[in-house]
Amino acid sequence: MPKLTNPILPGFNPDPSILRVGEDYYIATSTFEWYPGVQIHHSRDLANWELVTRPLTRKSQLDMRGDPDSCGIWAPCLSYADGLFWLIYTDVKRKDGSFKDAHNYLVTAPSIEGPWSDPIYMNSSGFDPSLFHDDDGKKWFVNMLWDHRVRPLLFAGIALQEYDHKAQKLVGPVKNIYKGTDLKLVEGPHLYKRNGKDGRPWYYLMTAEGGTGYDHAITFARSRSIDGPYETHPEKYVVTAKDSPLNKLQRAGHGDWVETPDGKTYIVHLTGRPTTQKRRCVLGRETAIQEAEWRDDDWLWLKHGTNVPALEVEVPGTRDEAKYWAERRYAFDSALDKDFQWLRTPETERIFRVGNGKLRLFGRESIGSWFEQALVARRQTHFSFDAETSVDFAATDERTMAGLVAYYGRYNFFYLAVTAHADGQRELLIMSSEASFPDGRLQFPAAPVTIPNEGKIKLALTIRGPRLQFFYGLEGEALQPIGPVLDASILSDECGGHAEHGSFTGAFVGMAAHDLNGTASPADFDYFLYRPQHDPSDRYD
Structure with a gap:
């Protein structure tokens, strides 16, 4: 397969959530205070991506007047079930200090281009929410928990609660299913279900840790039950550059994974490319891709043998470089x-x-x-x-x-x-x-x-x-x-x-x-x- 040089979404495109529907791939990324909210790119080969929609386009869905810099839309999660696209997102109204006013919402659409529904309010207990559709028909809402009493970091773990779509609200108890590792600042949860080598299903939990700076990482965990207990990956971090300061892709973390029709697995993750001696990422937090593989231990690993993100990765398609450099x-x-x-x-x-x-x-x-x-x-x-x-x-x-x-x-x-x-x-x-x-x-x-x-x-x-x-x-x-x-x-x-x-x-x-x-x-x-x-x-x- 041809090799592609990361990132796949250059410039400000952080917190990727990837989805495949048939032959089509979609990535949703954060837009923060920029309107309309949420960018969704489309590809059929993982190499060439086109912006197809920003779904939060009207006042009933999003009004960010008064949101400070770097607030607004955080970490959207895109999924597909029951003939609908589902988009979960946070509108953060305050982020500095002990409290975060982080309101989580759900919108749906019959096609990626819309029309997208008015939002359903979910909760405000923390940010970076996602929605998991289990094969028994149940839907589960997960988000990081913010606790203003916890010192010094305020991150309290990953919360799980059932979502009743008919009633359009969260129901049942809230359970803290994962506290993260010693890297701290656990956030960005995504839940998955996949059969192991023995045919029994595992629930997998991918999270981000270490903040958004140079200690950022993707943590991976699994459990036989959706509500835990979750054990952490033997390597802890499936993607990180925190111990590799000379790697060209830095600040690697907050990711999601997808399988191709022929069974290959790829992880998308945010990254930054620092320039100057002051290590400033002028293009912001971008989206990169890594090929991964499932090993006999039922764990996901980067295919190239380390958890340090690779600059060049094999993907099914060849990027149109002329388009990238076009005026x-x-x-x-x-x-x-x-x-x-x-x-x-x-x-x-x-x-x-x-x-x-x-x-x-x-x-x-x-x-x-x-x-x-x-x-x-x-x-x-x-x-x-x-x-x-x-x-x-x-x-x-x-x-x-x-x-x-x-x-x-x-x-x-x-x-x-x-x-x-x-x-x-x-x-x-x-x-x-x-x-x-x-x-x-x-x-x-x-x-x-x-x-x-x-x-x-x-x-x-x-x-x-x-x-x-x-x-x-x-x-x-x-x-x-x-x-x-x-x-x-x-x-x-x-x-x-x-x-x-x-x-x-x-x-x-x-x-x-x-x-x-x-x-x-x-x-x-x-x-x-x-x-x-x-x-x-x-x-x-």
């Missing part, structure tokens, strides 16, 4: 391209409109707002790339701005904005929130550049590994650089404004408009260009 030029003729997302709000009519060859953004709250801001962007999926757009914006003062943004979150972004001085003269201004946690104060890496009060402005940036350079051009003129070379590596989990295990998303690049006067001043963007680049300094190209 994307986005027009705004009708609907927004599916590559784009926005932040938190389901009320899209208040922040953008698409049509007649333009994306119109209505300036709302400030950049970094957790409620309503007009910022539309796509994932950074390459270590080096170019981005470009053209904006027509009648800035009136320093509280109105619109332009090109490289964004991770409130505490790490770069913004080249068309704005104006207090006297109404338009100017270009670079704003950054580099290393400004906890106060979030802006920095201004260069003096503003005066521009004409009328006319479109072309804005661009290049990222080459850790180096970001902005450019601008007046109508009919060539692009020219503006400001200094900036540190693009701050657009990473490691600089997200929280300690390790606290920031979970990835870098985006896109368009934004803000109006602190409250007048929703419009900014019109003609196109958006994303051009991947090979750079000799990149470790992975």
